[in-house]
Amino acid sequence: MNHSATHFPAGAGYAHPLGRPAIEAHGLGKKYRRGWALRDVSFRLPAGRVCGLVGPNGAGKSTLMSLATHMIRPTTGGLRVFGQAPGSDEAVRRTAFLSQEKPLFRRFTVAETLRLGRELNPRWDQGVAEGIVSAGQVPLTARIGTLSGGQRTRVAFALAFGKRPDLLILDEPMSDLDPLVRRELTQTLTAEAAQHGTTVLVSSHMLAELQYICDYLLVVANGGLRLAGEVDELRAAHALLAAPDAGPSPHLAPHRVIESRGALGARGDEGRPGVLVRLGGPLEYGERAAPPTLEELLLGYLRSPDVPALIAPSAQPGDIHDILTRDQPETVTA
Numbered sequence: 001m002n003h004s005a006t007h008f009p010a011g012a013g014y015a016h017p018l019g020r021p022a023i024e025a026h027g028l029g030k031k032y033r034r035g036w037a038l039r040d041v042s043f044r045l046p047a048g049r050v051c052g053l054v055g056p057n058g059a060g061k062s063t064l065m066s067l068a069t070h071m072i073r074p075t076t077g078g079l080r081v082f083g084q085a086p087g088s089d090e091a092v093r094r095t096a097f098l099s100q101e102k103p104l105f106r107r108f109t110v111a112e113t114l115r116l117g118r119e120l121n122p123r124w125d126q127g128v129a130e131g132i133v134s135a136g137q138v139p140l141t142a143r144i145g146t147l148s149g150g151q152r153t154r155v156a157f158a159l160a161f162g163k164r165p166d167l168l169i170l171d172e173p174m175s176d177l178d179p180l181v182r183r184e185l186t187q188t189l190t191a192e193a194a195q196h197g198t199t200v201l202v203s204s205h206m207l208a209e210l211q212y213i214c215d216y217l218l219v220v221a222n223g224g225l226r227l228a229g230e231v232d233e234l235r236a237a238h239a240l241l242a243a244p245d246a247g248p249s250p251h252l253a254p255h256r257v258i259e260s261r262g263a264l265g266a267r268g269d270e271g272r273p274g275v276l277v278r279l280g281g282p283l284e285y286g287e288r289a290a291p292p293t294l295e296e297l298l299l300g301y302l303r304s305p306d307v308p309a310l311i312a313p314s315a316q317p318g319d320i321h322d323i324l325t326r327d328q329p330e331t332v333t334a
């Protein structure tokens with residue numbers, strides 16, 4: 001992790017302490033039979049953020065979410081949810097998880113599904129849950145097994161939001177939704193999060209959409225953390241420089257090149273041409289330099305897996321000794 005040489009412009013950083021983080025991971029690793037899915041991952045996600053979790057297929061995103069929701073146990077290291085172990089009563093009560101499979105009872109009606117949500121969750125908000133279902137004209141009397149994939153996703157959303165969680169974890173929630181429903185549920189997500197201060201961790205491959213939702217970012221690749229921090233602090237730590245006409249340019253010297261992008265569209269995407277750099281010193285934005293969009297930043301890092309990771313100040317975890325001490329089993333005395 002090479003963040004010490006990176007130039008974070010004044011105002012883009014984030015002073016600790018931030019209060020209790022929603023998620024804090026230290027040396028987190030998960031090894032399956034086939035090998036490591038996640039290795040030595042350490043970060044903090046401050047409470048109240050909407051955080052995009054981005055990475056290629058098989059990068060370890062679902063594994064990280066399953067660890068945070070206690071579906072699986074770590075092989076190394078550990079993590080805390082609002083300072084508690086993921087399986088603890090408090091963490092379970094405060095967290096809602098919408099997995100890719102969206103498991104629902106097929107024989108239950110929509111109304112029965114919501115009733116189950118109400119009975120299992122002390123903070124249940126029936127109005128929010130019913131509002132999400134009725135906005136999609138999904139009949140309360142319909143059985144889950146008769147619904148379309150998108151309608152089932154809507155019911156799963158209603159269950160997750162109705163729980164009124166402090167931490168909402170969504171694993172590629174929008175992938176089977178049409179564009180209009182995606183937009184509607186995205187608005188519901190951001191409005192609910194803003195109103196209640198909910199922390200959201202949402203994995204997605206839809207980079208362009210993420211920039212309208214997220215103010216925080218975790219990027220993983222090959223089981224490792226590549227980029228973490230506030231969207232604004234990460235964007236401010238980079239610049240997209242107009243491509244030099246020929247050969248290496250001295251004005252690149254203090255900076256680290258993430259990628260050089262050719263003419264518009266030449267690589268099959270819509271980003272601007274130029275050289276994406278991580279700033280190694282102050283830079284005047286002018287005609288020849290601009291901050292990258294979130295999408296340009298993400299594409300640059302996804303296409304350049306060998307660039308050292310960048311963990312911005314706000315995403316650096318607290319004292320490792322502190323957490324590991326808390327991870328020790330309690331000593332029981334007779």
Ligand SMILES: Nc1ncnc2c1ncn2[C@@H]1O[C@H](COP(=O)(O)OP(=O)(O)OP(=O)(O)O)[C@@H](O)[C@H]1O
Nearest residue numbers: 032033034037055056057058059060061062063064
């Ligand atoms: N239960 C499992 N047993 C064995 N290997 C697994 C298991 N779950 C995940 N893996 C492996 O761990 C790695 C990370 O998988 P993971 O599902 O976390 O990736 P992901 O980033 O969510 O991918 P995608 O974007 O395709 O959903 C992959 O190589 C995957 O094959």
